[in-house]
Amino acid sequence: MPTQPPTIQELRTHGDTLVSLLERSAETTPSASAVRCEGKTVTYGTLHNRATSLADGLHEYGLDEDDRCCLCLPNGIPFIEAAWACASGGIVASPINPSYQRREIAYQLDHADAAAIIISPDSVDHARDAIDDVDRDVALFSTEQDDGVDATIDELIEAGDHCTVERSPSDVVFQPYTSGTTGDPKGVLLTNRNFRVQILQTVARRLRQDELGDALVILPTYHITGFLLAVSALAAGQTLNLCRPDQWDPETVLELVTEEPIEEFVGVATMFTDLLDEYDETRHDVSSLQATQQGGTKIPPELQASFEETFNVEIMEGYGMTETTAAVLSSIDASLGNRRGAAGQPTGHTRVKIVDEDGTELPDGEAGELLVKGPQVMAGYYEDGEATEEAFTEDGYLKTGDLASRDADNYVTIKGRKKNTIITGGFNVYPAEVEDTICSHPDVRDAVVVGIPDERKGEVVATLVTPKEGKILDEDEITSYVLDELAPYKHPRIVEIREEAPRTGSGKIKRSVVESQFRERYDSR
Known part of the structure; x- marks a missing residue:
């Protein structure tokens, strides 16, 4: 049901941490529905009580x-529930994609120095094996009892009292993992201040309405955008409808x-495609929608135009x-409205620069690297001072690694990536990780991974693999090997086996040449 919104001043004065913003809704509307998912609903009062008891249960453990x-x-x-509990207990939540396999889970447990992991039953085997690979005790908690599980969430809640730890704005509250193209995944240190700024900006826009409708999150909450949308809805006191992207169903x-x-709602190109294909005006009423937003790779212009005409709502870009x-960057908050193809204007408190290779700021219209600065920018990378230093300029701007240009009205258009990141169906795939996995196959000499444009997914993963001398490989073998080691969205949809590959003078495969060859060969699929 529509929610009577708080004022932005009420939120600003209620506290300066993530959990204090969430608690306001539990205090003022404890009987209101907080989260609805897969046929189950929990009220704000129950969610708060369970989260604070879980926080104490984790402390007791x-x-x-x-x-x-x-x-x-x-x-x-x-x-x-678990994320709220961690924030209440002063414990740093570090989300993991539940489709991850043993190797990926083990890396994050080890790098994050994790004391515990909370899992769903589907991940028990992978998590248990991953813990065996880590040279440290890691407690294994699950939503259900299973072999090797130390305790269930319900058991921890029953063992705990209510607990909310005093935290400061500068304290780290969330540690998601990202990766560069030439190194291991890095833990991103996000603070209470980072979240407070982003939540207040998100809620302030929603508070322009006299009444708030329900919130809908279809992006994964283990990714930063999905998580921010979820906690912003809870801070505003909305009913949060969650859908599982791993069980994506446009009809739902x-x-x-x-x-x-x-x-x-916010989606990626594949979701807009599926929604458009599934929509039937005789069965579906979408008149409540006032805006949609898209992330990931740019949405194809034909798809955008068709969706906007059919649903009578704009797709707003952001970055x-x-x-x-x-x-x-946001189009939905831009002063001159949506400009198709542009990612919008800088959000509040955000400064941007476009610079050349030497760091010199470029005039409007010229493309260079996008730099950003603001209170929502991370504190740094976990236990990696060198990477943190490299990520920032001397005057405190974050180097995004993306190429962009800016027009006279301060609209920024993303041109491409300096990095080699592949974005497939809204998920980031880092070539170095897939290459390392392929090269761990005993018969593989080396491999290079590139992204190929795809109408549905934006890009798909493609790889050129060379076998060791005297060894024979086939495409299905490589695909199956990667599927056994990494999440399904990371596996190559296109595999070529060649005895030789174009190489530099130092013997490395020429990525740019392979990418050009693959795009010429497969771009029209």
């Missing part, structure tokens, strides 16, 4: 303030928009990173 607790959970009430989303007062606690 031995977790201290600033310990890391990994959350390997899909979108759902348990994820929100259209039914929710038809039945509930949902005014906006953000894990390191910036989601959006730093």
